[in-house]
Amino acid sequence: AQSVTQPDIHITVSEGASLELRCNYSYGATPYLFWYVQSPGQGLQLLLKYFSGDTLVQGIKGFEAEFKRSQSSFNLRKPSVHWSDAAEYFCAVVMMNYGGSQGNLIFGKGTKLSVKP
């Protein structure tokens, strides 16, 4: 069964420092992968997605993620973190249904990011 693992529950970085949030997935075929961000009291916002093609994908708010098939990973990165990036980040994979004609999202447990001034 498909699954997503985010090994870090909580990460603290200093403002201006670089960030990498880890995500590993378990899936037999080429996955459809997503990163979402949830600010306190808010819904989830899509940061970026990977379906195929270039393994380095760019998203909103200066985030990028790299798909590495050999490591079953889809890590999220940002070169310089801003205080407003403090939030919870979720990695997700699409679980296929009906022979691949549709699917629903399976989420990791999330990584909470705190930013030090």
Added chain:
Amino acid sequence: DSGVTQTPKHLITATGQRVTLRCSPRSGDLSVYWYQQSLDQGLQFLIQYYNGEERAKGNILERFSAQQFPDLHSELNLSSLELGDSALYFCASSVDSFPYEQYFGPGTRLTVT
């Protein structure tokens, strides 16, 4: 603002009661998804509707049901509520039946006392 609206924002009710959560998808989106977010279970997919028909079911309890109406808004009905049903319930929508890009509403926080 994602364009997905959910009402109410907060709901407090007692065990054994029944509540209805409402979701309006983004204009033009045909699919509606329901998710439950709790501290112990994380974010879990409950059910998906596409153009009025149920398309996929996740970890949805038999006490819970949903429907999507002709105007594409959706309702999630939770009955015989238990303390463990306290959670944040999110609705999301996408253009078609495959979740290439889902847009999430702000959620309904349900507290069962």
